[in-house]
Amino acid sequence: AQSVSQHNHHVILSEAASLELGCNYSYGGTVNLFWYVQYPGQHLQLLLKYFSGDPLVKGIKGFEAEFIKSKFSFNLRKPSVQWSDTAEYFCAVNAGYGGATNKLIFGTGTLLAVQP
Amino acid sequence: EAGVVQSPRYKIIEKKQPVAFWCNPISGHNTLYWYRQNLGQGPELLIRYENEEAVDDSQLPKDRFSAERLKGVDSTLKIQPAELGDSAVYLCASSSRTAGTGYNEQFFGPGTRLTVL
Numbered sequence: 001a002q003s004v005s006q007h008n009h010h011v012i013l014s015e016a017a018s019l020e021l022g023c024n025y026s027y028g029g030t031v032n033l034f035w036y037v038q039y040p041g042q043h044l045q046l047l048l049k050y051f052s053g054d055p056l057v058k059g060i061k062g063f064e065a066e067f068i069k070s071k072f073s074f075n076l077r078k079p080s081v082q083w084s085d086t087a088e089y090f091c092a093v094n095a096g097y098g099g100a101t102n103k104l105i106f107g108t109g110t111l112l113a114v115q116p
Numbered sequence: 117e118a119g120v121v122q123s124p125r126y127k128i129i130e131k132k133q134p135v136a137f138w139c140n141p142i143s144g145h146n147t148l149y150w151y152r153q154n155l156g157q158g159p160e161l162l163i164r165y166e167n168e169e170a171v172d173d174s175q176l177p178k179d180r181f182s183a184e185r186l187k188g189v190d191s192t193l194k195i196q197p198a199e200l201g202d203s204a205v206y207l208c209a210s211s212s213r214t215a216g217t218g219y220n221e222q223f224f225g226p227g228t229r230l231t232v233l
Contacts, residue, residue, distance in 0.1 A: 004158070036224075043119070044159070044207070044224040090158050103172060104222065106158025 002027045006107035021076040023091035032094040033074040039087045120225030134196035141210030151207040
């Protein structure tokens, strides 16, 4: 069965620090990869996604992620975090190209706290 | 456009009581999903509808959970009877189906936080 691992459960950073959140998935075939974010008191929303092409994808609010197929990884990065980035971040995979299942498998999430 | 609407936002019940959650998807979205998110975990799919048809309910505990999507719009998820372990956030999401494309972005509602005492 497909699974997604997020190794950092809690991350605390100061403003302007760089961020990298790890995500690994277990599926040997074609995958679609996503990062979702949930700000305090708000619903889940899409941060960025990878379907194909350039493995470095850029999302909203200065976030980017790099797909490394050989490492089964899709790490999220931001060069300089802000207090407003405090949120929970979820990595997710949709296994099976063409959206045949349209089923997202989520990681356990990483809670990011940015200190002003 | 309006997002996915869910009600109630919070529900506290005693074990063995029934409970129901309601979801109104984004207008025009024919795919609807129910997820359960346990504390400290990511969402897990319970059931997926394409219009009125439940096309993936493999993770739905059918002994106590049921869902319906009459007329292919609103949906209701029910638990009867509820158990302590059912305490979680129940999320509804919807997406549109576009012919010839792959994955369609899922838009999530705010969720219903269920506490079973």
